[in-house]
Amino acid sequence: MVDDSVQISVDEAxxxxxxxxxxxxxxxxxxxxxxxxxxxxxxxxxxxxxxxSQEVNWTSISYCSENNFKKVLQNITDDDxxxxxxxxxxxDLLKGNSExxxxxxANMIILPDDVQVGExxxxxxxxxxxxxxxxxxxxxxxxxxTLDYVKHQIENDISAxxxxxxxxxxxxxxxxxxxxxxxxxxxxxxxQGHAKSxxxxxxxxxxxxxxxxxxxVAVENERSHTLSRKLGFVDSGKxxxxxxxx
Numbered sequence: 001m002v003d004d005s006v007q008i009s010v011d012e013a014x015x016x017x018x019x020x021x022x023x024x025x026x027x028x029x030x031x032x033x034x035x036x037x038x039x040x041x042x043x044x045x046x047x048x049x050x051x052x053s054q055e056v057n058w059t060s061i062s063y064c065s066e067n068n069f070k071k072v073l074q075n076i077t078d079d080d081x082x083x084x085x086x087x088x089x090x091x092d093l094l095k096g097n098s099e100x101x102x103x104x105x106a107n108m109i110i111l112p113d114d115v116q117v118g119e120x121x122x123x124x125x126x127x128x129x130x131x132x133x134x135x136x137x138x139x140x141x142x143x144x145x146t147l148d149y150v151k152h153q154i155e156n157d158i159s160a161x162x163x164x165x166x167x168x169x170x171x172x173x174x175x176x177x178x179x180x181x182x183x184x185x186x187x188x189x190x191x192q193g194h195a196k197s198x199x200x201x202x203x204x205x206x207x208x209x210x211x212x213x214x215x216x217v218a219v220e221n222e223r224s225h226t227l228s229r230k231l232g233f234v235d236s237g238k239x240x241x242x243x244x245x246x
Contacts (some may be wrong), residue, residue, distance in 0.1 A: 023208035029178030115232035
């Protein structure tokens with residue numbers, strides 16, 4: 001490690017990140033919504049490295065030039081194992097010769113301000129803590145300790161659900177970086193517009209709070225890509241998540 005980094009505050013980090021407000025939107029949201037989880041923030045040139053402790057000890061690296069990213073690499077330690085919201089073009093550089101335990105690639109999509117989605121066509125209500133187990137169980141990225149994360153997000157941010165005769169059949173909620181996620185419709189209820197209703201509700205609730213609606217959609221998830229295009233979302237870059245084995 002070459003220590004040419006400077007430790008900075010949350011406010012100082014945000015003032016740097018807003019120079020690239022779209023590329024850095026997830027990290028800006030994270031610092032605004034949940035600064036209590038941040039264990040340290042360092043500036044390396046025009047890049048910001050955020051380390052935080054939650055269900056996983058995440059390391060996040062802001063948008064920066066390729067030359068500066070090489071300087072960032074010199075400030076990554078052996079304790080930095082799990083990375084999120086990383087621009088995919090830097091995936092191989094960050095991985096280096098390390099083994100990768102798991103990874104995921106996704107497109108970040110953003111809804112332009114001038115696109116209106118209307119009201120949901122189904123009755124939609126917020127999730128409750130009683131729904132946390134089922135949301136976690138159906139989450140594709142569930143691991144042993146994600147239930148606490150799901151509960152935290154239900155309690156502290158926007159969510160949406162649809163029930164039929166009291167039974168939860170569709171839902172969506174927010175990630176800690178302010179991205180719409182967890183979208184799921186029970187198989188027997190698909191093709192009835194539930195996903196669109198959930199997205200419409202989440203988008204309208206976000207806009208009521210003056211927040212930008214965006215999401216990460218797995219590259220191979222064609223169903224979600226189709227829905228997002230119909231709603232008016234536009235692609236805004238490719239991002240990756242990974243856990244390294246050192």
